[in-house]
Amino acid sequence: MSGVRTTVRSTDRGASRQAVTVHFAGFNRAWAAWIGDRLERRGIRVVYLRWDSPADVPLVDLLRDLKLAEGRILILVSEWYFQLGPRTHEEWNVALREVVAPDPSRFAAVSVTAAPVPTATAVLAPVNLTNMGAEEAERRLLDRLDLPYDTSTQQSDDFARGPRFPAAMPExxxxxxxxxxxxxxxxxxxxxxxxxxxxxxxxxxxxxxxxxxxxxxxxxxxxxxxxxxxxxxxxxxxxxxxxxxxxxxxxxxxxxxxxxxxxxxxxxxxxxxxxxxxxxxxxxxxxxxxxxxxxxxxxxxxxxxxxxxxxxxxxxxxxxxxxxxxxVPVYDRDESVAFIRRRAPRLTEVEADQLAEALEDLPLLLDQTAGWLNDSDLSVREYIALLDGGIDGDVVKVSADFPLAFQTAWSILLNKLRDTVPESVDLLRLCTFFAPGFIPVRLLREMSSEQLPEQLAGLLNDPLLWNRAINQLRQYSVVRLESHEAAGDEGTASGESLYLHRMVHQIVHKDMPDEDRREFIEVVRQALAAADPRRPTDPDLWPGYAEIVPHLKYADVLQTQDAAVQRLVFNCLRYMYFSGEYNAGIKLGERAMDAWRALLGPVHPRIWELTYHYTNLLRAVGDYARTEGLSRAASEHLKAERGAQDLEHLRAAGGLAADLRGLGRYDEALELSRWVLVAYRDLLGEQDSRSLNSLNNLAVSQRLLGRYEEALNIDRQTMEARRQLLRARHPWTLDSEISYAIDLRLLGRYTEAESIQSRNVRENRIVMGEDNPQTLRAEYNLALCHYRGGNREEAGRILTRVLERGERVLGETDPVTLIFASAQSCFTREHGDIDQARELSEAVGARYEVMLAEGHPFIAGARSNQALILRNVGEREYAHVMVEQAVADMTSAVGESHPWTLGCALNATALRNLVGDTEGAAALSRDTVSLAIESLGRTHPLTLSARIAHAADLRGLRDRRQAEKVELEALSDLEATLGKQHVHTISARSRHRPFWDFEPQTT
Missing domain, CATH: 3.40.50.300 (P-loop containing nucleotide triphosphate hydrolases)
Structure with missing residues (x-):
């Protein structure tokens, strides 16, 4: 038999062995496998023969052919065995009396069912194997076949590894x-x-x-x-x-x-x-x-x-x-006929064939149609005529997946449902304002009866009526329960997890009176609004939002002015932002913007609130030019209409500051961020969450301007305040910890940064989930902490993993993914495949050139990174031109004293030496050291790298005495700050020329 193990374990090798043919219905394959295994282990040769019962062969002939099988014939008695064909019990009684009764010794049987079977089955003398353990079932099986039962055989490990006893569920x-x-x-x-x-x-x-x-x-x-x-x-x-x-x-x-x-x-x-x-x-x-x-x-x-x-x-x-x-194709015709005759026993084989042809052998449609046709007085010929003629002349192919007859067949079935239990049609139509698939109808039953129209109040509040409607739909396979064995009887009664096939969903939704459409859609909207968890920033409640979001489109929630439904839309947008579902959120935001401008007008208060949530999502994917226009328009309108101190205006102004940061206009962003912070504190005090959010944004502006000490102090203040006001595991508190650890790392305090970031990564995984953008940022910073601390192997492992997940979760062009890709390229340049590093670096640079305006500091920084790769592959002249351009552009963008400019200059000194401009290199490294000391201090890692590079340039000018003095002082400071065994100290001591990697920051 195909699908059942046929390995024979003989206890009497070389001897002629007794044979048993196990005859079973495909449904009972697990029983056949278990029985065969028990017999084979006792030296019995087993032949598996799956029972097939083609309707065109008389049952008596099939049983006679069965007697040609080898050895005793063991029949697995079950309702499935007798239903194939299908055959009536009377047919079986006749065949069993004629074929089995005269020769009972050839046959044996075991029963694996409690369902009624043909009366003549008694001639097989089946022994029951149900409602008992495996050991007793095996004893009865062997006794029925006149075989000895040896319990010692069961003790071996090999014996225990056989097929599981079918009556025992998996653990x-x-x-x-x-x-x-x-x-x-x-x-x-x-x-x-x-x-x-x-x-x-x-x-x-x-x-x-x-x-x-x-x-x-x-x-x-x-x-x-x-x-x-x-x-x-x-x-x-x-x-x-x-x-x-x-x-x-x-x-x-x-x-x-x-x-x-x-x-x-x-x-x-x-x-x-x-x-x-x-x-x-x-x-x-x-x-x-x-x-x-x-x-x-x-x-x-x-x-x-x-x-x-x-x-x-x-x-x-x-x-x-x-x-x-x-x-999985449509049924073969013989399968269709067999299925229809089991579903509708009153139909003949010829009628079943005609029906199967008309319905194109599609199982779902066969199931639904045959079910009600069996209870109907309508003949198959009349039904097919209805299909051919259409209902009201409207036969439409809804999608490429649907057979042509589907809509017509469904119109007929709906009429049947309407005539018997009309409430079942109401329930079905109500379900189509949810997304197809699993329908959370429990949301409907949780609504207050005061919110329900009279037509539905009875259905949803009367358990008996509800049960009738559910059972009617299930009877004709219109709906099914998501998990029958989990729901049990209670689940059937409550109907909390119905499944509605997408084909049925489309047909029913299309075939609905306008009055019902207007009434039912409002009910579903109210049910979704009532299910709103109300706290989209709480990760514990995100599963609730994830359940609601797919249904927003089908309930057409954007076409109502109901305040509760509109609040649900805002909360869903906010959930999508915090959970990282940016693209889905942007689509919803775009649809809402178009719909509400038409519905409410272009300057309605809801439009400005929508603008805030929408721009958050657009900003998350780097569309800063678009968000700047939207935020500025909102800010200017609200300021003119409500005054500068209005809270809505302050929120819009805060968004505009974020847009300016994204556009690289850091000084403007800093000025606006300071003003917003002061205004919030004046209105709400220092401990309000909105004031703390503004304080956090001020630190972002300071960090982008290279003012790491200022950013550190602000982030520390924000972190401690959020721990007090919110909680240690609140997402915003965890975000402050990431920012604080980044500041520490950028200041060269690698050990402190790694300690904080390691714990923070664990907390983010627990609170936000492994693939949330905030968790990815935390892991990314931990990787760079490892890298700066000298643990290159761990850094490389995390960077690779973070980039892979960032590309999958956020997309290859997301701003955060580009940050990950930039770091991975720099790491791979030094410790991996240079060609892979180049490909990745070029992709990052190209994306920034598309996303950002020429002259943006991120473009200049990406070019500085690319120049290092070109240097490493021997393209020195090209690298030199690129890095000099990077220095000039970065200087124009952020000033000559910004750490990014100093880093680009450090890289440029190396390229000047390689192209023979030693004097230019020394002059640039000297200036870089002076500016770095002034802006970052003598012992900042970037300053120390510049001092080591300057010593090398002095040696290039043959000024050995000054070179040695500069180098010794720099080495002493390196040992004092990072330690004698730190990778940077060892590298400097070995006179490996330092380089600088540009690291884009979140804005």
């Missing part, structure tokens, strides 16, 4: 839908999937069931779980339609695996992935990712290890992500 089981008792066919696909997974190398056991909507991919995956799940210790099913939902559901596996973690799901997720990768505590695991239509969103989170992964998706691009593809 960890969650989220799996209830088994579809009408599942039909797909035998070859199921077996192909089994063999692909079993034959895969560790870490490569990934199979994707893909195909169009409604073809039955989820049902395939569920059937695989029930057929083969007994071979696993862990079976875990997750909805993978959205990255945030997938992360949360996978993280919920942590406590089931016995992993000791905190409550934050980012931490749990890391622990789960590590546990699965190691196969500890369970090596035999099966993970199902259902509805993963966007591989780019979650491929990096697909666990690897000794276990297996099944993905269901409409997207064949999973083949690019280490997955084998198995296409």
């Amino acid at each position: 960890v089981w969650g989220g799996v839908p209830r088994r579809n008792t009408r599942f039909t066919g797909r035998e070859s696909l199921l077996n192909d999937a089994y063999h692909l997974l079993q034959g895969a190398e560790p870490g490569a056991g990934v199979v994707t069931f893909y195909g169009m909507s409604g073809v039955g991919k989820t049902q395939m995956a569920a059937e695989y779980v029930y057929r083969f799940g007994s071979e696993y210790d862990v079976v875990w099913w997750v909805n993978a339609e959205k990255r945030v939902t997938y992360r949360r559901l996978l993280a919920e596996l942590a406590p089931k695996l016995g992993l000791q973690t905190g409550q934050e799901y980012g931490e749990r997720l890391r622990a789960v992935r590590d546990s699965l990768r190691r196969g500890d505590p369970y090596g035999r695991w099966l993970l199902i990712l259902d509805g993963a239509d966007e591989p780019d969103q979650i491929w990096d989170l697909v666990p690897t290890g000794p276990g297996h992964v099944i993905i269901t998706s409409r997207n064949p691009e999973w083949t690019e992500h280490n997955s084998k593809l198995l296409e």
Whole structure:
């Protein structure tokens, strides 16, 4: 039998062995595998024969052919076994009496069901194996086959490694839908999937069931779980339609695996992935990712290890992500016919074939149509005529995925629902104002009845009526429950997690009276507004926002003036900003800006609040020119209308200062930041969070101007105040710690910086999650602390990891990702592949040239970094021209005393020497030392590097005495500040010429 292990373990080698043919329905494959394994271990030769029952062959002939099998024939009695064909109980009674009764010794049977079976099954004398443990079941099996039961055989480790007893659930089981008792066919696909997974190398056991909507991919995956799940210790099913939902559901596996973690799901997720990768505590695991239509969103989170992964998706691009593809087509015609006849027993085989042809063999449509057609007086011929004629002449193909007949078939089904339980249609229409897929209808039931129209109040407040509507929809497979075994009866009653297929969603949404549309959409809007967690800055509440956001579009929340709904939009935008969902937030912000300008007018107060949230998101992706225009317009309007001391105006002015920082206009930004801070303190006091935010922004401006001591003092003040006002683990407090550690590092206080940043990284991972932009910034700064402290190996490992995650989470062109890429390029230039460093450096420079205006300090800094790469690959003249341009541009942008200008000058001195301009190099290094001492102090790392470089230039001029004096003084200061064994000290002592890496800063 395909899909069942056939290795024979003989206890009597060389001797002729007794044979048993195990005859079973595909549904009972797990029982067949377990029974066969128990027999093989006792020297019995087992032949597996899966039962097929083609409708065109008489059942008597099929049973006669079965007698040609070798040895005794052991039949696995179950409802599945007798339903294939399908065959009636009467047909079975006749066949069993005619074929089995005259020769009962050839047959034996075990029963694995409590469901009714044909009465003549008694001739098989089946022994029951249900409702007992594995040991007793095995004893009964062997007794039925007249075989001795030897308990000593069970003691060996090899014996224990066999297939799991089917009645015993895997030790960890969650989220799996209830088994579809009408599942039909797909035998070859199921077996192909089994063999692909079993034959895969560790870490490569990934199979994707893909195909169009409604073809039955989820049902395939569920059937695989029930057929083969007994071979696993862990079976875990997750909805993978959205990255945030997938992360949360996978993280919920942590406590089931016995992993000791905190409550934050980012931490749990890391622990789960590590546990699965190691196969500890369970090596035999099966993970199902259902509805993963966007591989780019979650491929990096697909666990690897000794276990297996099944993905269901409409997207064949999973083949690019280490997955084998198995296409799930529409049913073969014989599968369609068999399915229809089981779903609608009143139909003949010819009628089932006609219906299957009309519905193009699509399983979802077959299921829904046959279900109600079986209860209808309508003939198949009449129904097909309706399909051909259309309903009201309106037969529309809604998308390329849909069969032409789908809308018409659905119109017929809706009429059926309306005639029986009209409230089920109301519920269904209500669901279409949520996003397709999992519908959080519990939000509706949590609403106050005063908010509900009369038409819906009864449905949502009457449990009996609600149950009737739910059951009616489930009866015709219109909806299903997300996790039947998890929800139980209570879940069925409350309907808290219904699943609505996207095809059904589109058809129902389109076919709706305008009056219902207006009424129902308002109900869903109010339900979403009521579900608003109200604190978008709190990471603990982000899962709530992640659940709400997909539904905003379908509830058309931008077309209402309701204040609560508009507040929900603002909070969702804020959540997207703090959680790093910038691109999704920008799309929502753009749509809101267009819709609300038309709905409210261009100068409505809501427009200015929207501008604030929208520009935050645009600023996060580096669109400073656009944000500067929006922020300035808002600031000027609010100042003219409400006065300079208005809080809304101050918020807009603070945003404008941020835009000026992004544009490289640091002096203007500093002046505006100071004014905003004073105004906030006058209005609100020093301890208000808005005053502290302004204080934080002032430190950013100081840092960008190279005034690191001033920035350090301000960041320390902000950090301590936030710890008092907010809490130690508040995101803003953690952000202040990052800023403070950066200031320490930029001042050369590497040990202090690393100590603070190491702890801060751990806290950010717990609070913000591993891939949040703030966590990435924390890890990035820790990498540079390691690098400056001399731990190059750890620095390189973290930098590589941070860049990979930044590119994936934020995108390759995000300003924060470009900061990571710049550092990775500089590190790789010195300690890796120079060609890779060059490629990365050129990409960073090109992006800055597109994003920023010519003359921006980031462009000059990127060119200084690029010049060092050109120098290292021997392109000295080109490098010299580029670095001199960088010095000139940086001087124009930020002044001659700015650390960035001094760093560019340090690099330029090296290039001048290489092209033979030793005098120019010495003159520049002398001036650089003087300016560095004045602006940074004698012992700042950049000043010390300039002094070492100047000593080398003096040697180039043959001024050995002065060179030695300068060098010894610099070495003494290096040893005093960084230590004798620090990498910078050792490098200077070895007379390796120092260089400077430009490091872009967040703005």
